[in-house]
Amino acid sequence: MIRFENIAIVFQGRSLFSNVNWQITEGHRIGLVGVNGSGKSTLLKLVTGLLEPDSGRIVRAKNFSVGYLPQELTSTSEQTVFDEALSGCGSAREIELQLQATERAMTETDPKSEEYAELVHEFGRLQHLFEEADGFTLQSKTARVLQGLAVPSEWWKLPLKQLSGGWQMRVHLARLILSAPSLLLLDEPTNHLDVESIVWLSSFLRTYEGGLVMISHDRYFLDENVREIVEIENRKLHFYAGNFSFYQQEKQNRLELLLNTYENQQGEIARTERFIERFRYKATKARQVQSRIKQLEKLERVELPDGTEEIHLRLPEAPRSGRVVLEGQKLGHSYGDKNVFSNLNFLLERGEKVALVGVNGAGKTTLLKILANVENPVEGSVNFGHNVFPAYYAQIVAEQFDLRNTVLKEMLREDTGHDETFLRTILGSFLFTGDAVYKKVSVLSGGEKSRLALAKILLRPSNLLLLDEPTNHLDMASKDILLEALQEYKGAILFIAHDRYFMDQLAQRILELKDGILTSYPGNYSEYVLKISTQPGVSVQEDAKAPVYHKSREQKKLEAEQRSKQARFKKEITEPLAKLEESIAVKEAEMKRLESILADDRIYSDSRHQDYIQKYEHLKRSLEGEYRKWEELQKRKEE
Numbered sequence: 001m002i003r004f005e006n007i008a009i010v011f012q013g014r015s016l017f018s019n020v021n022w023q024i025t026e027g028h029r030i031g032l033v034g035v036n037g038s039g040k041s042t043l044l045k046l047v048t049g050l051l052e053p054d055s056g057r058i059v060r061a062k063n064f065s066v067g068y069l070p071q072e073l074t075s076t077s078e079q080t081v082f083d084e085a086l087s088g089c090g091s092a093r094e095i096e097l098q099l100q101a102t103e104r105a106m107t108e109t110d111p112k113s114e115e116y117a118e119l120v121h122e123f124g125r126l127q128h129l130f131e132e133a134d135g136f137t138l139q140s141k142t143a144r145v146l147q148g149l150a151v152p153s154e155w156w157k158l159p160l161k162q163l164s165g166g167w168q169m170r171v172h173l174a175r176l177i178l179s180a181p182s183l184l185l186l187d188e189p190t191n192h193l194d195v196e197s198i199v200w201l202s203s204f205l206r207t208y209e210g211g212l213v214m215i216s217h218d219r220y221f222l223d224e225n226v227r228e229i230v231e232i233e234n235r236k237l238h239f240y241a242g243n244f245s246f247y248q249q250e251k252q253n254r255l256e257l258l259l260n261t262y263e264n265q266q267g268e269i270a271r272t273e274r275f276i277e278r279f280r281y282k283a284t285k286a287r288q289v290q291s292r293i294k295q296l297e298k299l300e301r302v303e304l305p306d307g308t309e310e311i312h313l314r315l316p317e318a319p320r321s322g323r324v325v326l327e328g329q330k331l332g333h334s335y336g337d338k339n340v341f342s343n344l345n346f347l348l349e350r351g352e353k354v355a356l357v358g359v360n361g362a363g364k365t366t367l368l369k370i371l372a373n374v375e376n377p378v379e380g381s382v383n384f385g386h387n388v389f390p391a392y393y394a395q396i397v398a399e400q401f402d403l404r405n406t407v408l409k410e411m412l413r414e415d416t417g418h419d420e421t422f423l424r425t426i427l428g429s430f431l432f433t434g435d436a437v438y439k440k441v442s443v444l445s446g447g448e449k450s451r452l453a454l455a456k457i458l459l460r461p462s463n464l465l466l467l468d469e470p471t472n473h474l475d476m477a478s479k480d481i482l483l484e485a486l487q488e489y490k491g492a493i494l495f496i497a498h499d500r501y502f503m504d505q506l507a508q509r510i511l512e513l514k515d516g517i518l519t520s521y522p523g524n525y526s527e528y529v530l531k532i533s534t535q536p537g538v539s540v541q542e543d544a545k546a547p548v549y550h551k552s553r554e555q556k557k558l559e560a561e562q563r564s565k566q567a568r569f570k571k572e573i574t575e576p577l578a579k580l581e582e583s584i585a586v587k588e589a590e591m592k593r594l595e596s597i598l599a600d601d602r603i604y605s606d607s608r609h610q611d612y613i614q615k616y617e618h619l620k621r622s623l624e625g626e627y628r629k630w631e632e633l634q635k636r637k638e639e
Helices: 040-048 081-089 091-107 114-132 135-148 165-179 195-207 219-225 244-279 283-298 364-371 407-412 420-429 434-438 446-457 476-488 500-506 525-534 553-598 601-605 609-638
Strands: 002-011 014-024 029-033 055-060 066-069 183-187 211-215 228-233 236-240 324-335 338-349 353-357 379-384 390-393 464-468 492-496 509-514 517-522 540-542 547-549
Touching: 002 040, 014 040, 014 236, 029 040, 029 219, 029 244, 040 066, 040 183, 040 211, 066 165, 081 135, 081 165, 091 114, 114 553, 135 165, 135 195, 135 609, 165 195, 195 219, 211 219, 219 244, 219 500, 228 244, 236 244, 244 283, 324 364, 324 492, 338 364, 338 379, 338 492, 338 517, 353 364, 353 500, 353 525, 364 464, 364 492, 390 446, 407 420, 407 434, 407 446, 420 434, 420 446, 420 476, 476 500, 500 525, 509 525, 517 525, 553 609
Parallel strands: 029 211, 029 228, 066 183, 183 211, 353 492, 353 509, 390 464, 464 492
Antiparallel strands: 002 014, 002 055, 228 236, 324 338, 324 379, 509 517, 540 547
């Protein structure tokens, strides 16, 4: 589909790539990896044609289409959310718009005129094309994709520009999925998705027939969806024929071999340089010295990859706390008429590492803010245990900074007693390397500010960390550094994350917030997924002594109400929906039969053609009514 031939790119005076050769063929599923700043996003832009190489050429196959999801996107589109996603359906959507225009023209034209006959003929032709493009499923396809990406149905009629950047990205992703390009290019597609949406997207990508190239810092997502890894390192591409786990092992093997070669070469260079230095001014050795100098000049030196030296981050220790670190009793919260949760009981003990999970909108961030005393609950109380020093990291952090400071000065403002070398090491862990530590806070991007806030928080002595999406905006190396530090941390941690690997490696217990109920599952994220897939969750009632796992009276009452709801749901929604879909299928089949008749020019010489047109129009109006009913029932089903 696409071929790079000796590509080179220079960015801000620095060579990103040189002499790159790469071929993406049909059905390739590629994960693109490399340290931040290595040029991953630039490479995707070269594939799309948004950027041109400084040298070399890019060859694209005919009829080759690319769908590109950038990291960030801000749209001012006046189109509704649904129509924006629907526009991804490409030619089928264009035909649908032409059909609507033709239909309007027919209503305004004399049925006895020659122009009307031409319009009818055009209508039949477009109907045939629309059928071939599978156009009758456009609406339902679009609805399924938006639902899979958890875009609330009550937003579908809103102008896209009213949504936040993260939700706009979901809609743009839906449009890309519906466009079904030859090659999907995804730059950090999971950044704005909750775990459930990530699972849905992963399931879709596994069955996607086109090619795929994606950048992701979610190793589980890469393992599930790619069969080849392309790593950018030292301005070149390195290829690994396997998923991310294979790449990690193979890279380690290659690195060990490279280190041995490098050390042998460095030893040889040192011996040669000693010989030159020793005999540089000795006439009898002049020829040999010149020979050794030329030998060194011609030597192709082995380069070690960036980041070969490992960085370790150790968090400051704080005084030992009491056994109970944090307790919430009968917590309830609402926004206006919307109840988020009620009667939640929560307990966190010394040294526990707990992940808080739930779909977007379940109230996770609200609960974390309440537990951090950043927001007051409508009901209930929060109490910290004896000698607890909490630290809270929020996703929105700009108000914490003095914008006049440099990154380094902002770290020094914490006055933790650490020297500049230590602070620069910490900043390096969060991707502030070299002169980046002298950037003004005022010019930092949202992601850079988030990383700086996290670095500052981890400088403070604490024995309780409350972290809301700490892995956002971090590459894999930085995630690993943070993960190792948090694993060694002796205090308690309650955190929200959508990186499944991070949760797996850190969490010892999972708290699920769902439908206003908090349920506890011992074990890591994989064990939690296994449990909820094989048996219903059990509500947790926690007191100051220890968690007690049982079904409370309230839980039994809720389950009885749920059974009643399910019976009503079947009678009022699922059964009518099934009958409606059966009716739609029959009428769509009849429409196809009439379309084939109307598509034949000979029918218009027959006096019966008006009857066929009237039947078709009547059937179409009837179907439109049933489509509306179907959408209403689907919306109720989703709610």
